[in-house]
Amino acid sequence: MSISSVSQPPLAASDINVKDYLDIIRRRKVIFIQVFVMVLVVGVMVTALQKPVYQTRAKITVAMQSNSVSINSSDNPIAPLMSLIQPDRLDAQLQVLQSGPFIDDAKKKAGVVKRAGVPPPTVTVAAQEGTGGVIQIGVEGGDPQEIARLANAMVEQHMERTELLSTNNLTRAMEFVRKERDKAAKALADAEGALLTFKKRNKVVQLAAETEARSKEYIDLKSRINEADSNITTTAAQVKELQARLDKMPLELTDVRVEPNLRIGKYQEKLDDLKLQAVDLARDYKPESKRMMALKAQIAELEAQLKNEKPEIRTESKRPNPAREPLQLKLSELEASLQGYQAEKNASAAKFDTRKGLVDNLGPWEVQLGKLTRERDAAQEAEKMFSTRLRDLEIRSQIKIPMARLVEPASVPSEPVRPKKSTNLMLSAVLGLCLAAGMAFLQEYMDDRVNSPDDLERISALSTLGHVPLMAGETQPLLSSLPANSHVSEAYRALRSAVGFAGIDAPIRRLLVTSASKGEGKSVTSVNLATAMAMDGKRVILVDADMRRPSMHRLLNLPNSPGLSEVLVGLKTVDEALQETDVDNLRAIAAGPIPPNPAELLGSEAFDRIMEQLSERADLVIFDSPPCMPVTDPLIIASRMDGVVLVLHSGTTRKGAIKHAEALLTRARARIVGVVFNRIQQAKSGYYYHHYYYYYGDGYYADAAEKGEQHRNGKRRKPELNSGRAMTVSSRSEDDD
Secondary structure (H helix, E strand, O other): OOOOOOOOOOHHHHOOOOOHHHHHHHOOHHHHHHHHHHHHHHHHHHHOOOOOEEEEEEEEEOOOOOOOOOOOOOOOOOOOHHHHHOOOOHHHHHHHHOOOOOOHHHHHHOOOOOOOOOOOOEEEEEOOOOOEEEEEEEEOOOHHHHHHHHHHHHHHHHHHHHHHHHHHHHHHHHHHHHHHHHHHHHHHHHHHHHHHHHHHHHHOOOOHHHHHHHHHHHHHHHHHHHHHHHHHHHHHHOOOOOOOOHHHOOOEEEEEEEEOOOHHHHHHHHHHHHHHHOOOHHHHOEEEEEHHHHHHHHHHHHHHHHHHHOOOEEEEEEEEOOHHHHHHHHHHEEEEEHHHHHHHHHHHHHHHHHHHHHHHHHOOOHHHHHHHHHHHHHHHHHHHHHHHHHHHHHHHHHHOOOOOEEOOOOOOOOOOOOOOOHHHHHHHHHHHHHHHHHHHHHHHHHHHEEHHHHHHHHHHHOEEEEEEEEEOEEEEOOHOOOOOHHHHHHHHHHHHHHHHOOOOOOOOOOOEEEOOOOOOOOOHHHHHOOOOOOHHOOOOEEEEEOOOOOHHHOOOOOOOOEEEEHHHOOOHHHHOOOOOOOOOEEEEEOOOOOOOOOHHOOOOHHHHHHHHHHHHHHEEEEEOOOOOOOHHHHHHHHHHOOOOEEEEOOOOOOOHHHHHEEEEEHOOOOOOOEEEEEEEEHHHHHHHHHEEEEEHHHHHHHHHHHHHHHHHHHHOOOOOOOOOOOEEEEEHHHHOO
């Protein structure tokens, strides 16, 4: 039990530590365990119901397409055909492996069939980065042997397909090149025969080297001029098209930003203020007064400004068109190329004009001889090219280089990849802990009850005077009937000390005990606190000021009459109403017959006189009053007391009720000494309170008493009562407080 000063501030949120969170989980252990077990059971059931899925992988390496033969070269007549014997690109092979028909054929080859309760196989194909053509084929499914067969079947099928395509394409290419080689050989023979015949007919043994060179150069220059003209025409058309695109393209782009007009809000706010002023002035001034007319003019002017304001403000910003830069760069490159082609044409044309006169001086037979010679040379080059390609294809057909090779076959997996039972259980446990803690904290947050002094300190500045534990059983014994070493006895002794400490600076001679609502144990607390004070040697008078539902006389086993109501109306004197109790130094005044107007009687001067008389006859007068929320009786009494003790039922009293009761007593100018936590369940009050009561109850006093009794009698005797008669009160009596 802790005793804090009256002026202790509420506990800040930053003062909450890990122990507080653990206490919350301990208090909410039922919901915590339920949520945790539920999530864990769901995780176990989901894991158990999941079908096992196995995974296997196979790896193959495929040949990449070579760039040794350009398929875009127009000078090479067999370039398109040679590209057919090159392997497909890597992405094309991946598309083939992932295609539905290919996978369906592989499934038929592997004998894959659909079976109920077995997850069907799924295929994933991906190229491994940085490996230069290694493809990984992954297969998942419910049958480990089936997925291994499918992966290996896909590898074999792809290897057979690439090999078949390569062989067929190579055969076709060889047949085509062989035919073209034969045509080129025949053309070469015809060209050589025509040249030989011409030389014999014109009796030309050998054309002069200089004349032949001039003729050849003349033809080459003519070809260059034609090629330059073609390039100039094509480039000029591209320049014209690109320039037209640039002419249509804007130099700058306009960015439009639309923002709300903030001036409208300001004008509207100012207009509302002026209208409110007009309403206020209309109460004191006539509509035709100068002040009202000026205000109306301001309102009209402001409304006109507000009407002219646009709801949105559009701002435009210019920026260069980024699309023009690459086009301008391309245009510059084309113009430079056009100038180069023009310069090349001019140079070739100048040489052509020079060589033209020399060639024109040649005879017709010389020109014809040069033409036949060039045809022979062209046929010779063609025959040589086709012969070389045919020889390359024959060598490749003999070597038989595979287009795909197996790197790693698929093996039969022994362990499933899903579900991972240990991982699932761990995740379920972690998720269960998180959800359970969240539900516990949510329940704690939604709980409006005061369960501990920490809850009180977070909502109020009231200090905690004591903690009275809940005794087991259906009855709640009073202090006079309890052994000295019990938890409850020590709790009320500590409460007595706390009240004494609170009265050091301002002595407490009149003490009011009340609660926020009924059933919180204020009457039992009043009787036991008065008993504890009397046992301490003080002269104590206990007054039952609850003249609506009196219960103190039943607790003390006294008659209810004569009582306070009879003294207030003058039928009895204070001395006649005072009754002796079984506790030394403790006297009591019952409530008496229930009057029709308790509040008026307690607020009368007669009650003031009674308090003065009681203060003369005792060191401490304790008043047991009704709850302060339903009626005003305790508020009337509280302003005349030296201190007020507020009793709350731990785990039952609402936070709102405590705050409301504190506000009522504060408005009544009462001095609230502190709060007593009544009926605390030790198993739910945290380690601190359990340890405290064990140490002062079962721990220290019980051990000492047990040792003493064993030393005197050889066994422990039952604890004797402090008075001659045991007094107990049923739980129903206490609930009536």
